[in-house]
Amino acid sequence: MEAAMPSQPFADMNCSLARALSVIGERWSLLIIREAVMGSSRFDEFHQRLGIARNILQTRLEALVSDGIMRREASPQSARVHHYILTDRGWDLFHAIAALMQWGDRWMDKGKGPPVVLVDPGTGAPITSLKAGAGIDPRRIKLRPGPGADKNTARRLSAAQPVEAASA
Amino acid sequence: MEAAMPSQPFADMNCSLARALSVIGERWSLLIIREAVMGSSRFDEFHQRLGIARNILQTRLEALVSDGIMRREASPQSARVHHYILTDRGWDLFHAIAALMQWGDRWMDKGKGPPVVLVDPGTGAPITSLKAGAGIDPRRIKLRPGPGADKNTARRLSAAQPVEAASA
Numbered sequence: 001m002e003a004a005m006p007s008q009p010f011a012d013m014n015c016s017l018a019r020a021l022s023v024i025g026e027r028w029s030l031l032i033i034r035e036a037v038m039g040s041s042r043f044d045e046f047h048q049r050l051g052i053a054r055n056i057l058q059t060r061l062e063a064l065v066s067d068g069i070m071r072r073e074a075s076p077q078s079a080r081v082h083h084y085i086l087t088d089r090g091w092d093l094f095h096a097i098a099a100l101m102q103w104g105d106r107w108m109d110k111g112k113g114p115p116v117v118l119v120d121p122g123t124g125a126p127i128t129s130l131k132a133g134a135g136i137d138p139r140r141i142k143l144r145p146g147p148g149a150d151k152n153t154a155r156r157l158s159a160a161q162p163v164e165a166a167s168a
Numbered sequence: 169m170e171a172a173m174p175s176q177p178f179a180d181m182n183c184s185l186a187r188a189l190s191v192i193g194e195r196w197s198l199l200i201i202r203e204a205v206m207g208s209s210r211f212d213e214f215h216q217r218l219g220i221a222r223n224i225l226q227t228r229l230e231a232l233v234s235d236g237i238m239r240r241e242a243s244p245q246s247a248r249v250h251h252y253i254l255t256d257r258g259w260d261l262f263h264a265i266a267a268l269m270q271w272g273d274r275w276m277d278k279g280k281g282p283p284v285v286l287v288d289p290g291t292g293a294p295i296t297s298l299k300a301g302a303g304i305d306p307r308r309i310k311l312r313p314g315p316g317a318d319k320n321t322a323r324r325l326s327a328a329q330p331v332e333a334a335s336a
Contacts, residue, residue, distance in 0.1 A: 008219050010195065014283045016272025017202050017265060023276070024268075025195030027178065034185050038311060038324070049324075051176050089275050096271050097185060099264035100192075104184025105314075107257050108191070113315030115182045116325065121310055142289055143206060146273075147281030156206070156217075157284065 014150040023067045024093065028052060028060050033069065033090060034097055041083040042075075069093070102128070182318040191235045192261065196220060196228050201237065201258060202265055209251040210243075237261070270296070 010022035024030055031050055040046050047057055061084055064070040069090040075081035098118060105114035118127040145154040178190035192198055199218055208214050215225055229252055232238040237258040243249035266286060273282035286295040313322040 011276075015199075015202070015269075016276060016282060016284065017269040018199055018272075019276040020268045020272035021195040021198060027189040027193030030189060031178075031183075031186055034183070092274060093271055096264060096267035099267040100188045101183075101185040103261055103264050104186075104188035105316075106260065108179075108184060108187040109316050114184060115314050115316040115318070115321050116184065117312045117314040119310040119312050126312075142287040144285045144287050144294075146283050146285040148273075148277050148283040150283070153283050 014148070014153045016148075020096075023069065026060060026063075028056060029064060029069075030093075030097060030100070032057070032060055032064065033086065033093055034101075036070065036084065036086045036090070037094060037097070041085060042081060043084070046084070064090070098127075182316070182321045188264075191237065194228060194231075196224060197232060197237075198261075198265060198268070200225070200228055200232065201254065201261055202269075204238065204252065204254045204258070205262060205265070209253055210249060211252070214252070232258070266295075 010018040010025065013019065024033070028050075032046055032052075035046055035050055038049075040049055043054075043057065043061070046052065046061070047054055050057070052060075061070065061072075065072050065084070068087055070084045071087055073083045073085060075083055101116065102114075109115075119125070120127055143157050145157045149157070178186040178193065181187065192201070196218075200214055200220075203214055203218055206217075208217055211222075211225065211229070214220065214229070215222055218225070220228075229238065229240075233240050233252070236255055238252045239255055241251050241253060243251055269284065270282075277283075287293065288295055311325050313325045317325070
């Protein structure tokens, strides 16, 4: 067995996925956010509905607050009760949660179909198949250096994937 | 400090997000999949490009293979070298990865813009703003019990979110 090599912190990588995972990479975090989307806000609601241990929940909620995903507010009813509310930054994770959920629907539904369906509030129609690039086969989607690319990222993306189609 | 209560395994929850996280909830897993999307397939490529410890990489690759996200193939050049290739199930995670990446672009770009841009292979146009429900405010999207909902899920989703609009 080789000793684990210290790796670069996720937040410092030149990769938006790694940076996102530095904030919500603990698997309970996304479930807590999903629970907030479903209307939970009090500690006991998260605890009971998720079946999560209180000490783990406390740690995760504190991290979500300090990372700006949730904010903590005293209840109007009682100063001793607090609500954990999604911020705009937290709500913006909805799309990633929906994409992971729909992957689970497609590959892990145990033959029973999806447990939860997203519904358009205006039309009542189900929102299905959240896909990048309007259904383009992901094997064909190109990765290109963006304005935030460091030298290493730019070199890799230029070398690895030669342009097949004319660029815009 | 309270002892941690044993919680239900993620794979057994009546929630496609939890089930997805049971497979790709270790934060290195999604980065390994992203690395495969970028063209890496050999152990050493993942090791060097991600800066991940060899023992952790080995464990994660084995889990991804046993969960059907990747398959392991002997290299045509040498039977001692193996390639780790994304399966269809693995490629289908592209949308979730893109959604997390674009969240990182919006909230954690350190003021420099996105490191990586997704590009339509046909037109060369950037693929941006992967959003559920064609831009509907996620606060307004409804969650409804699907065919795979158990009693508890169905009860919660019926009670928590009364229908505001006429259902289809």
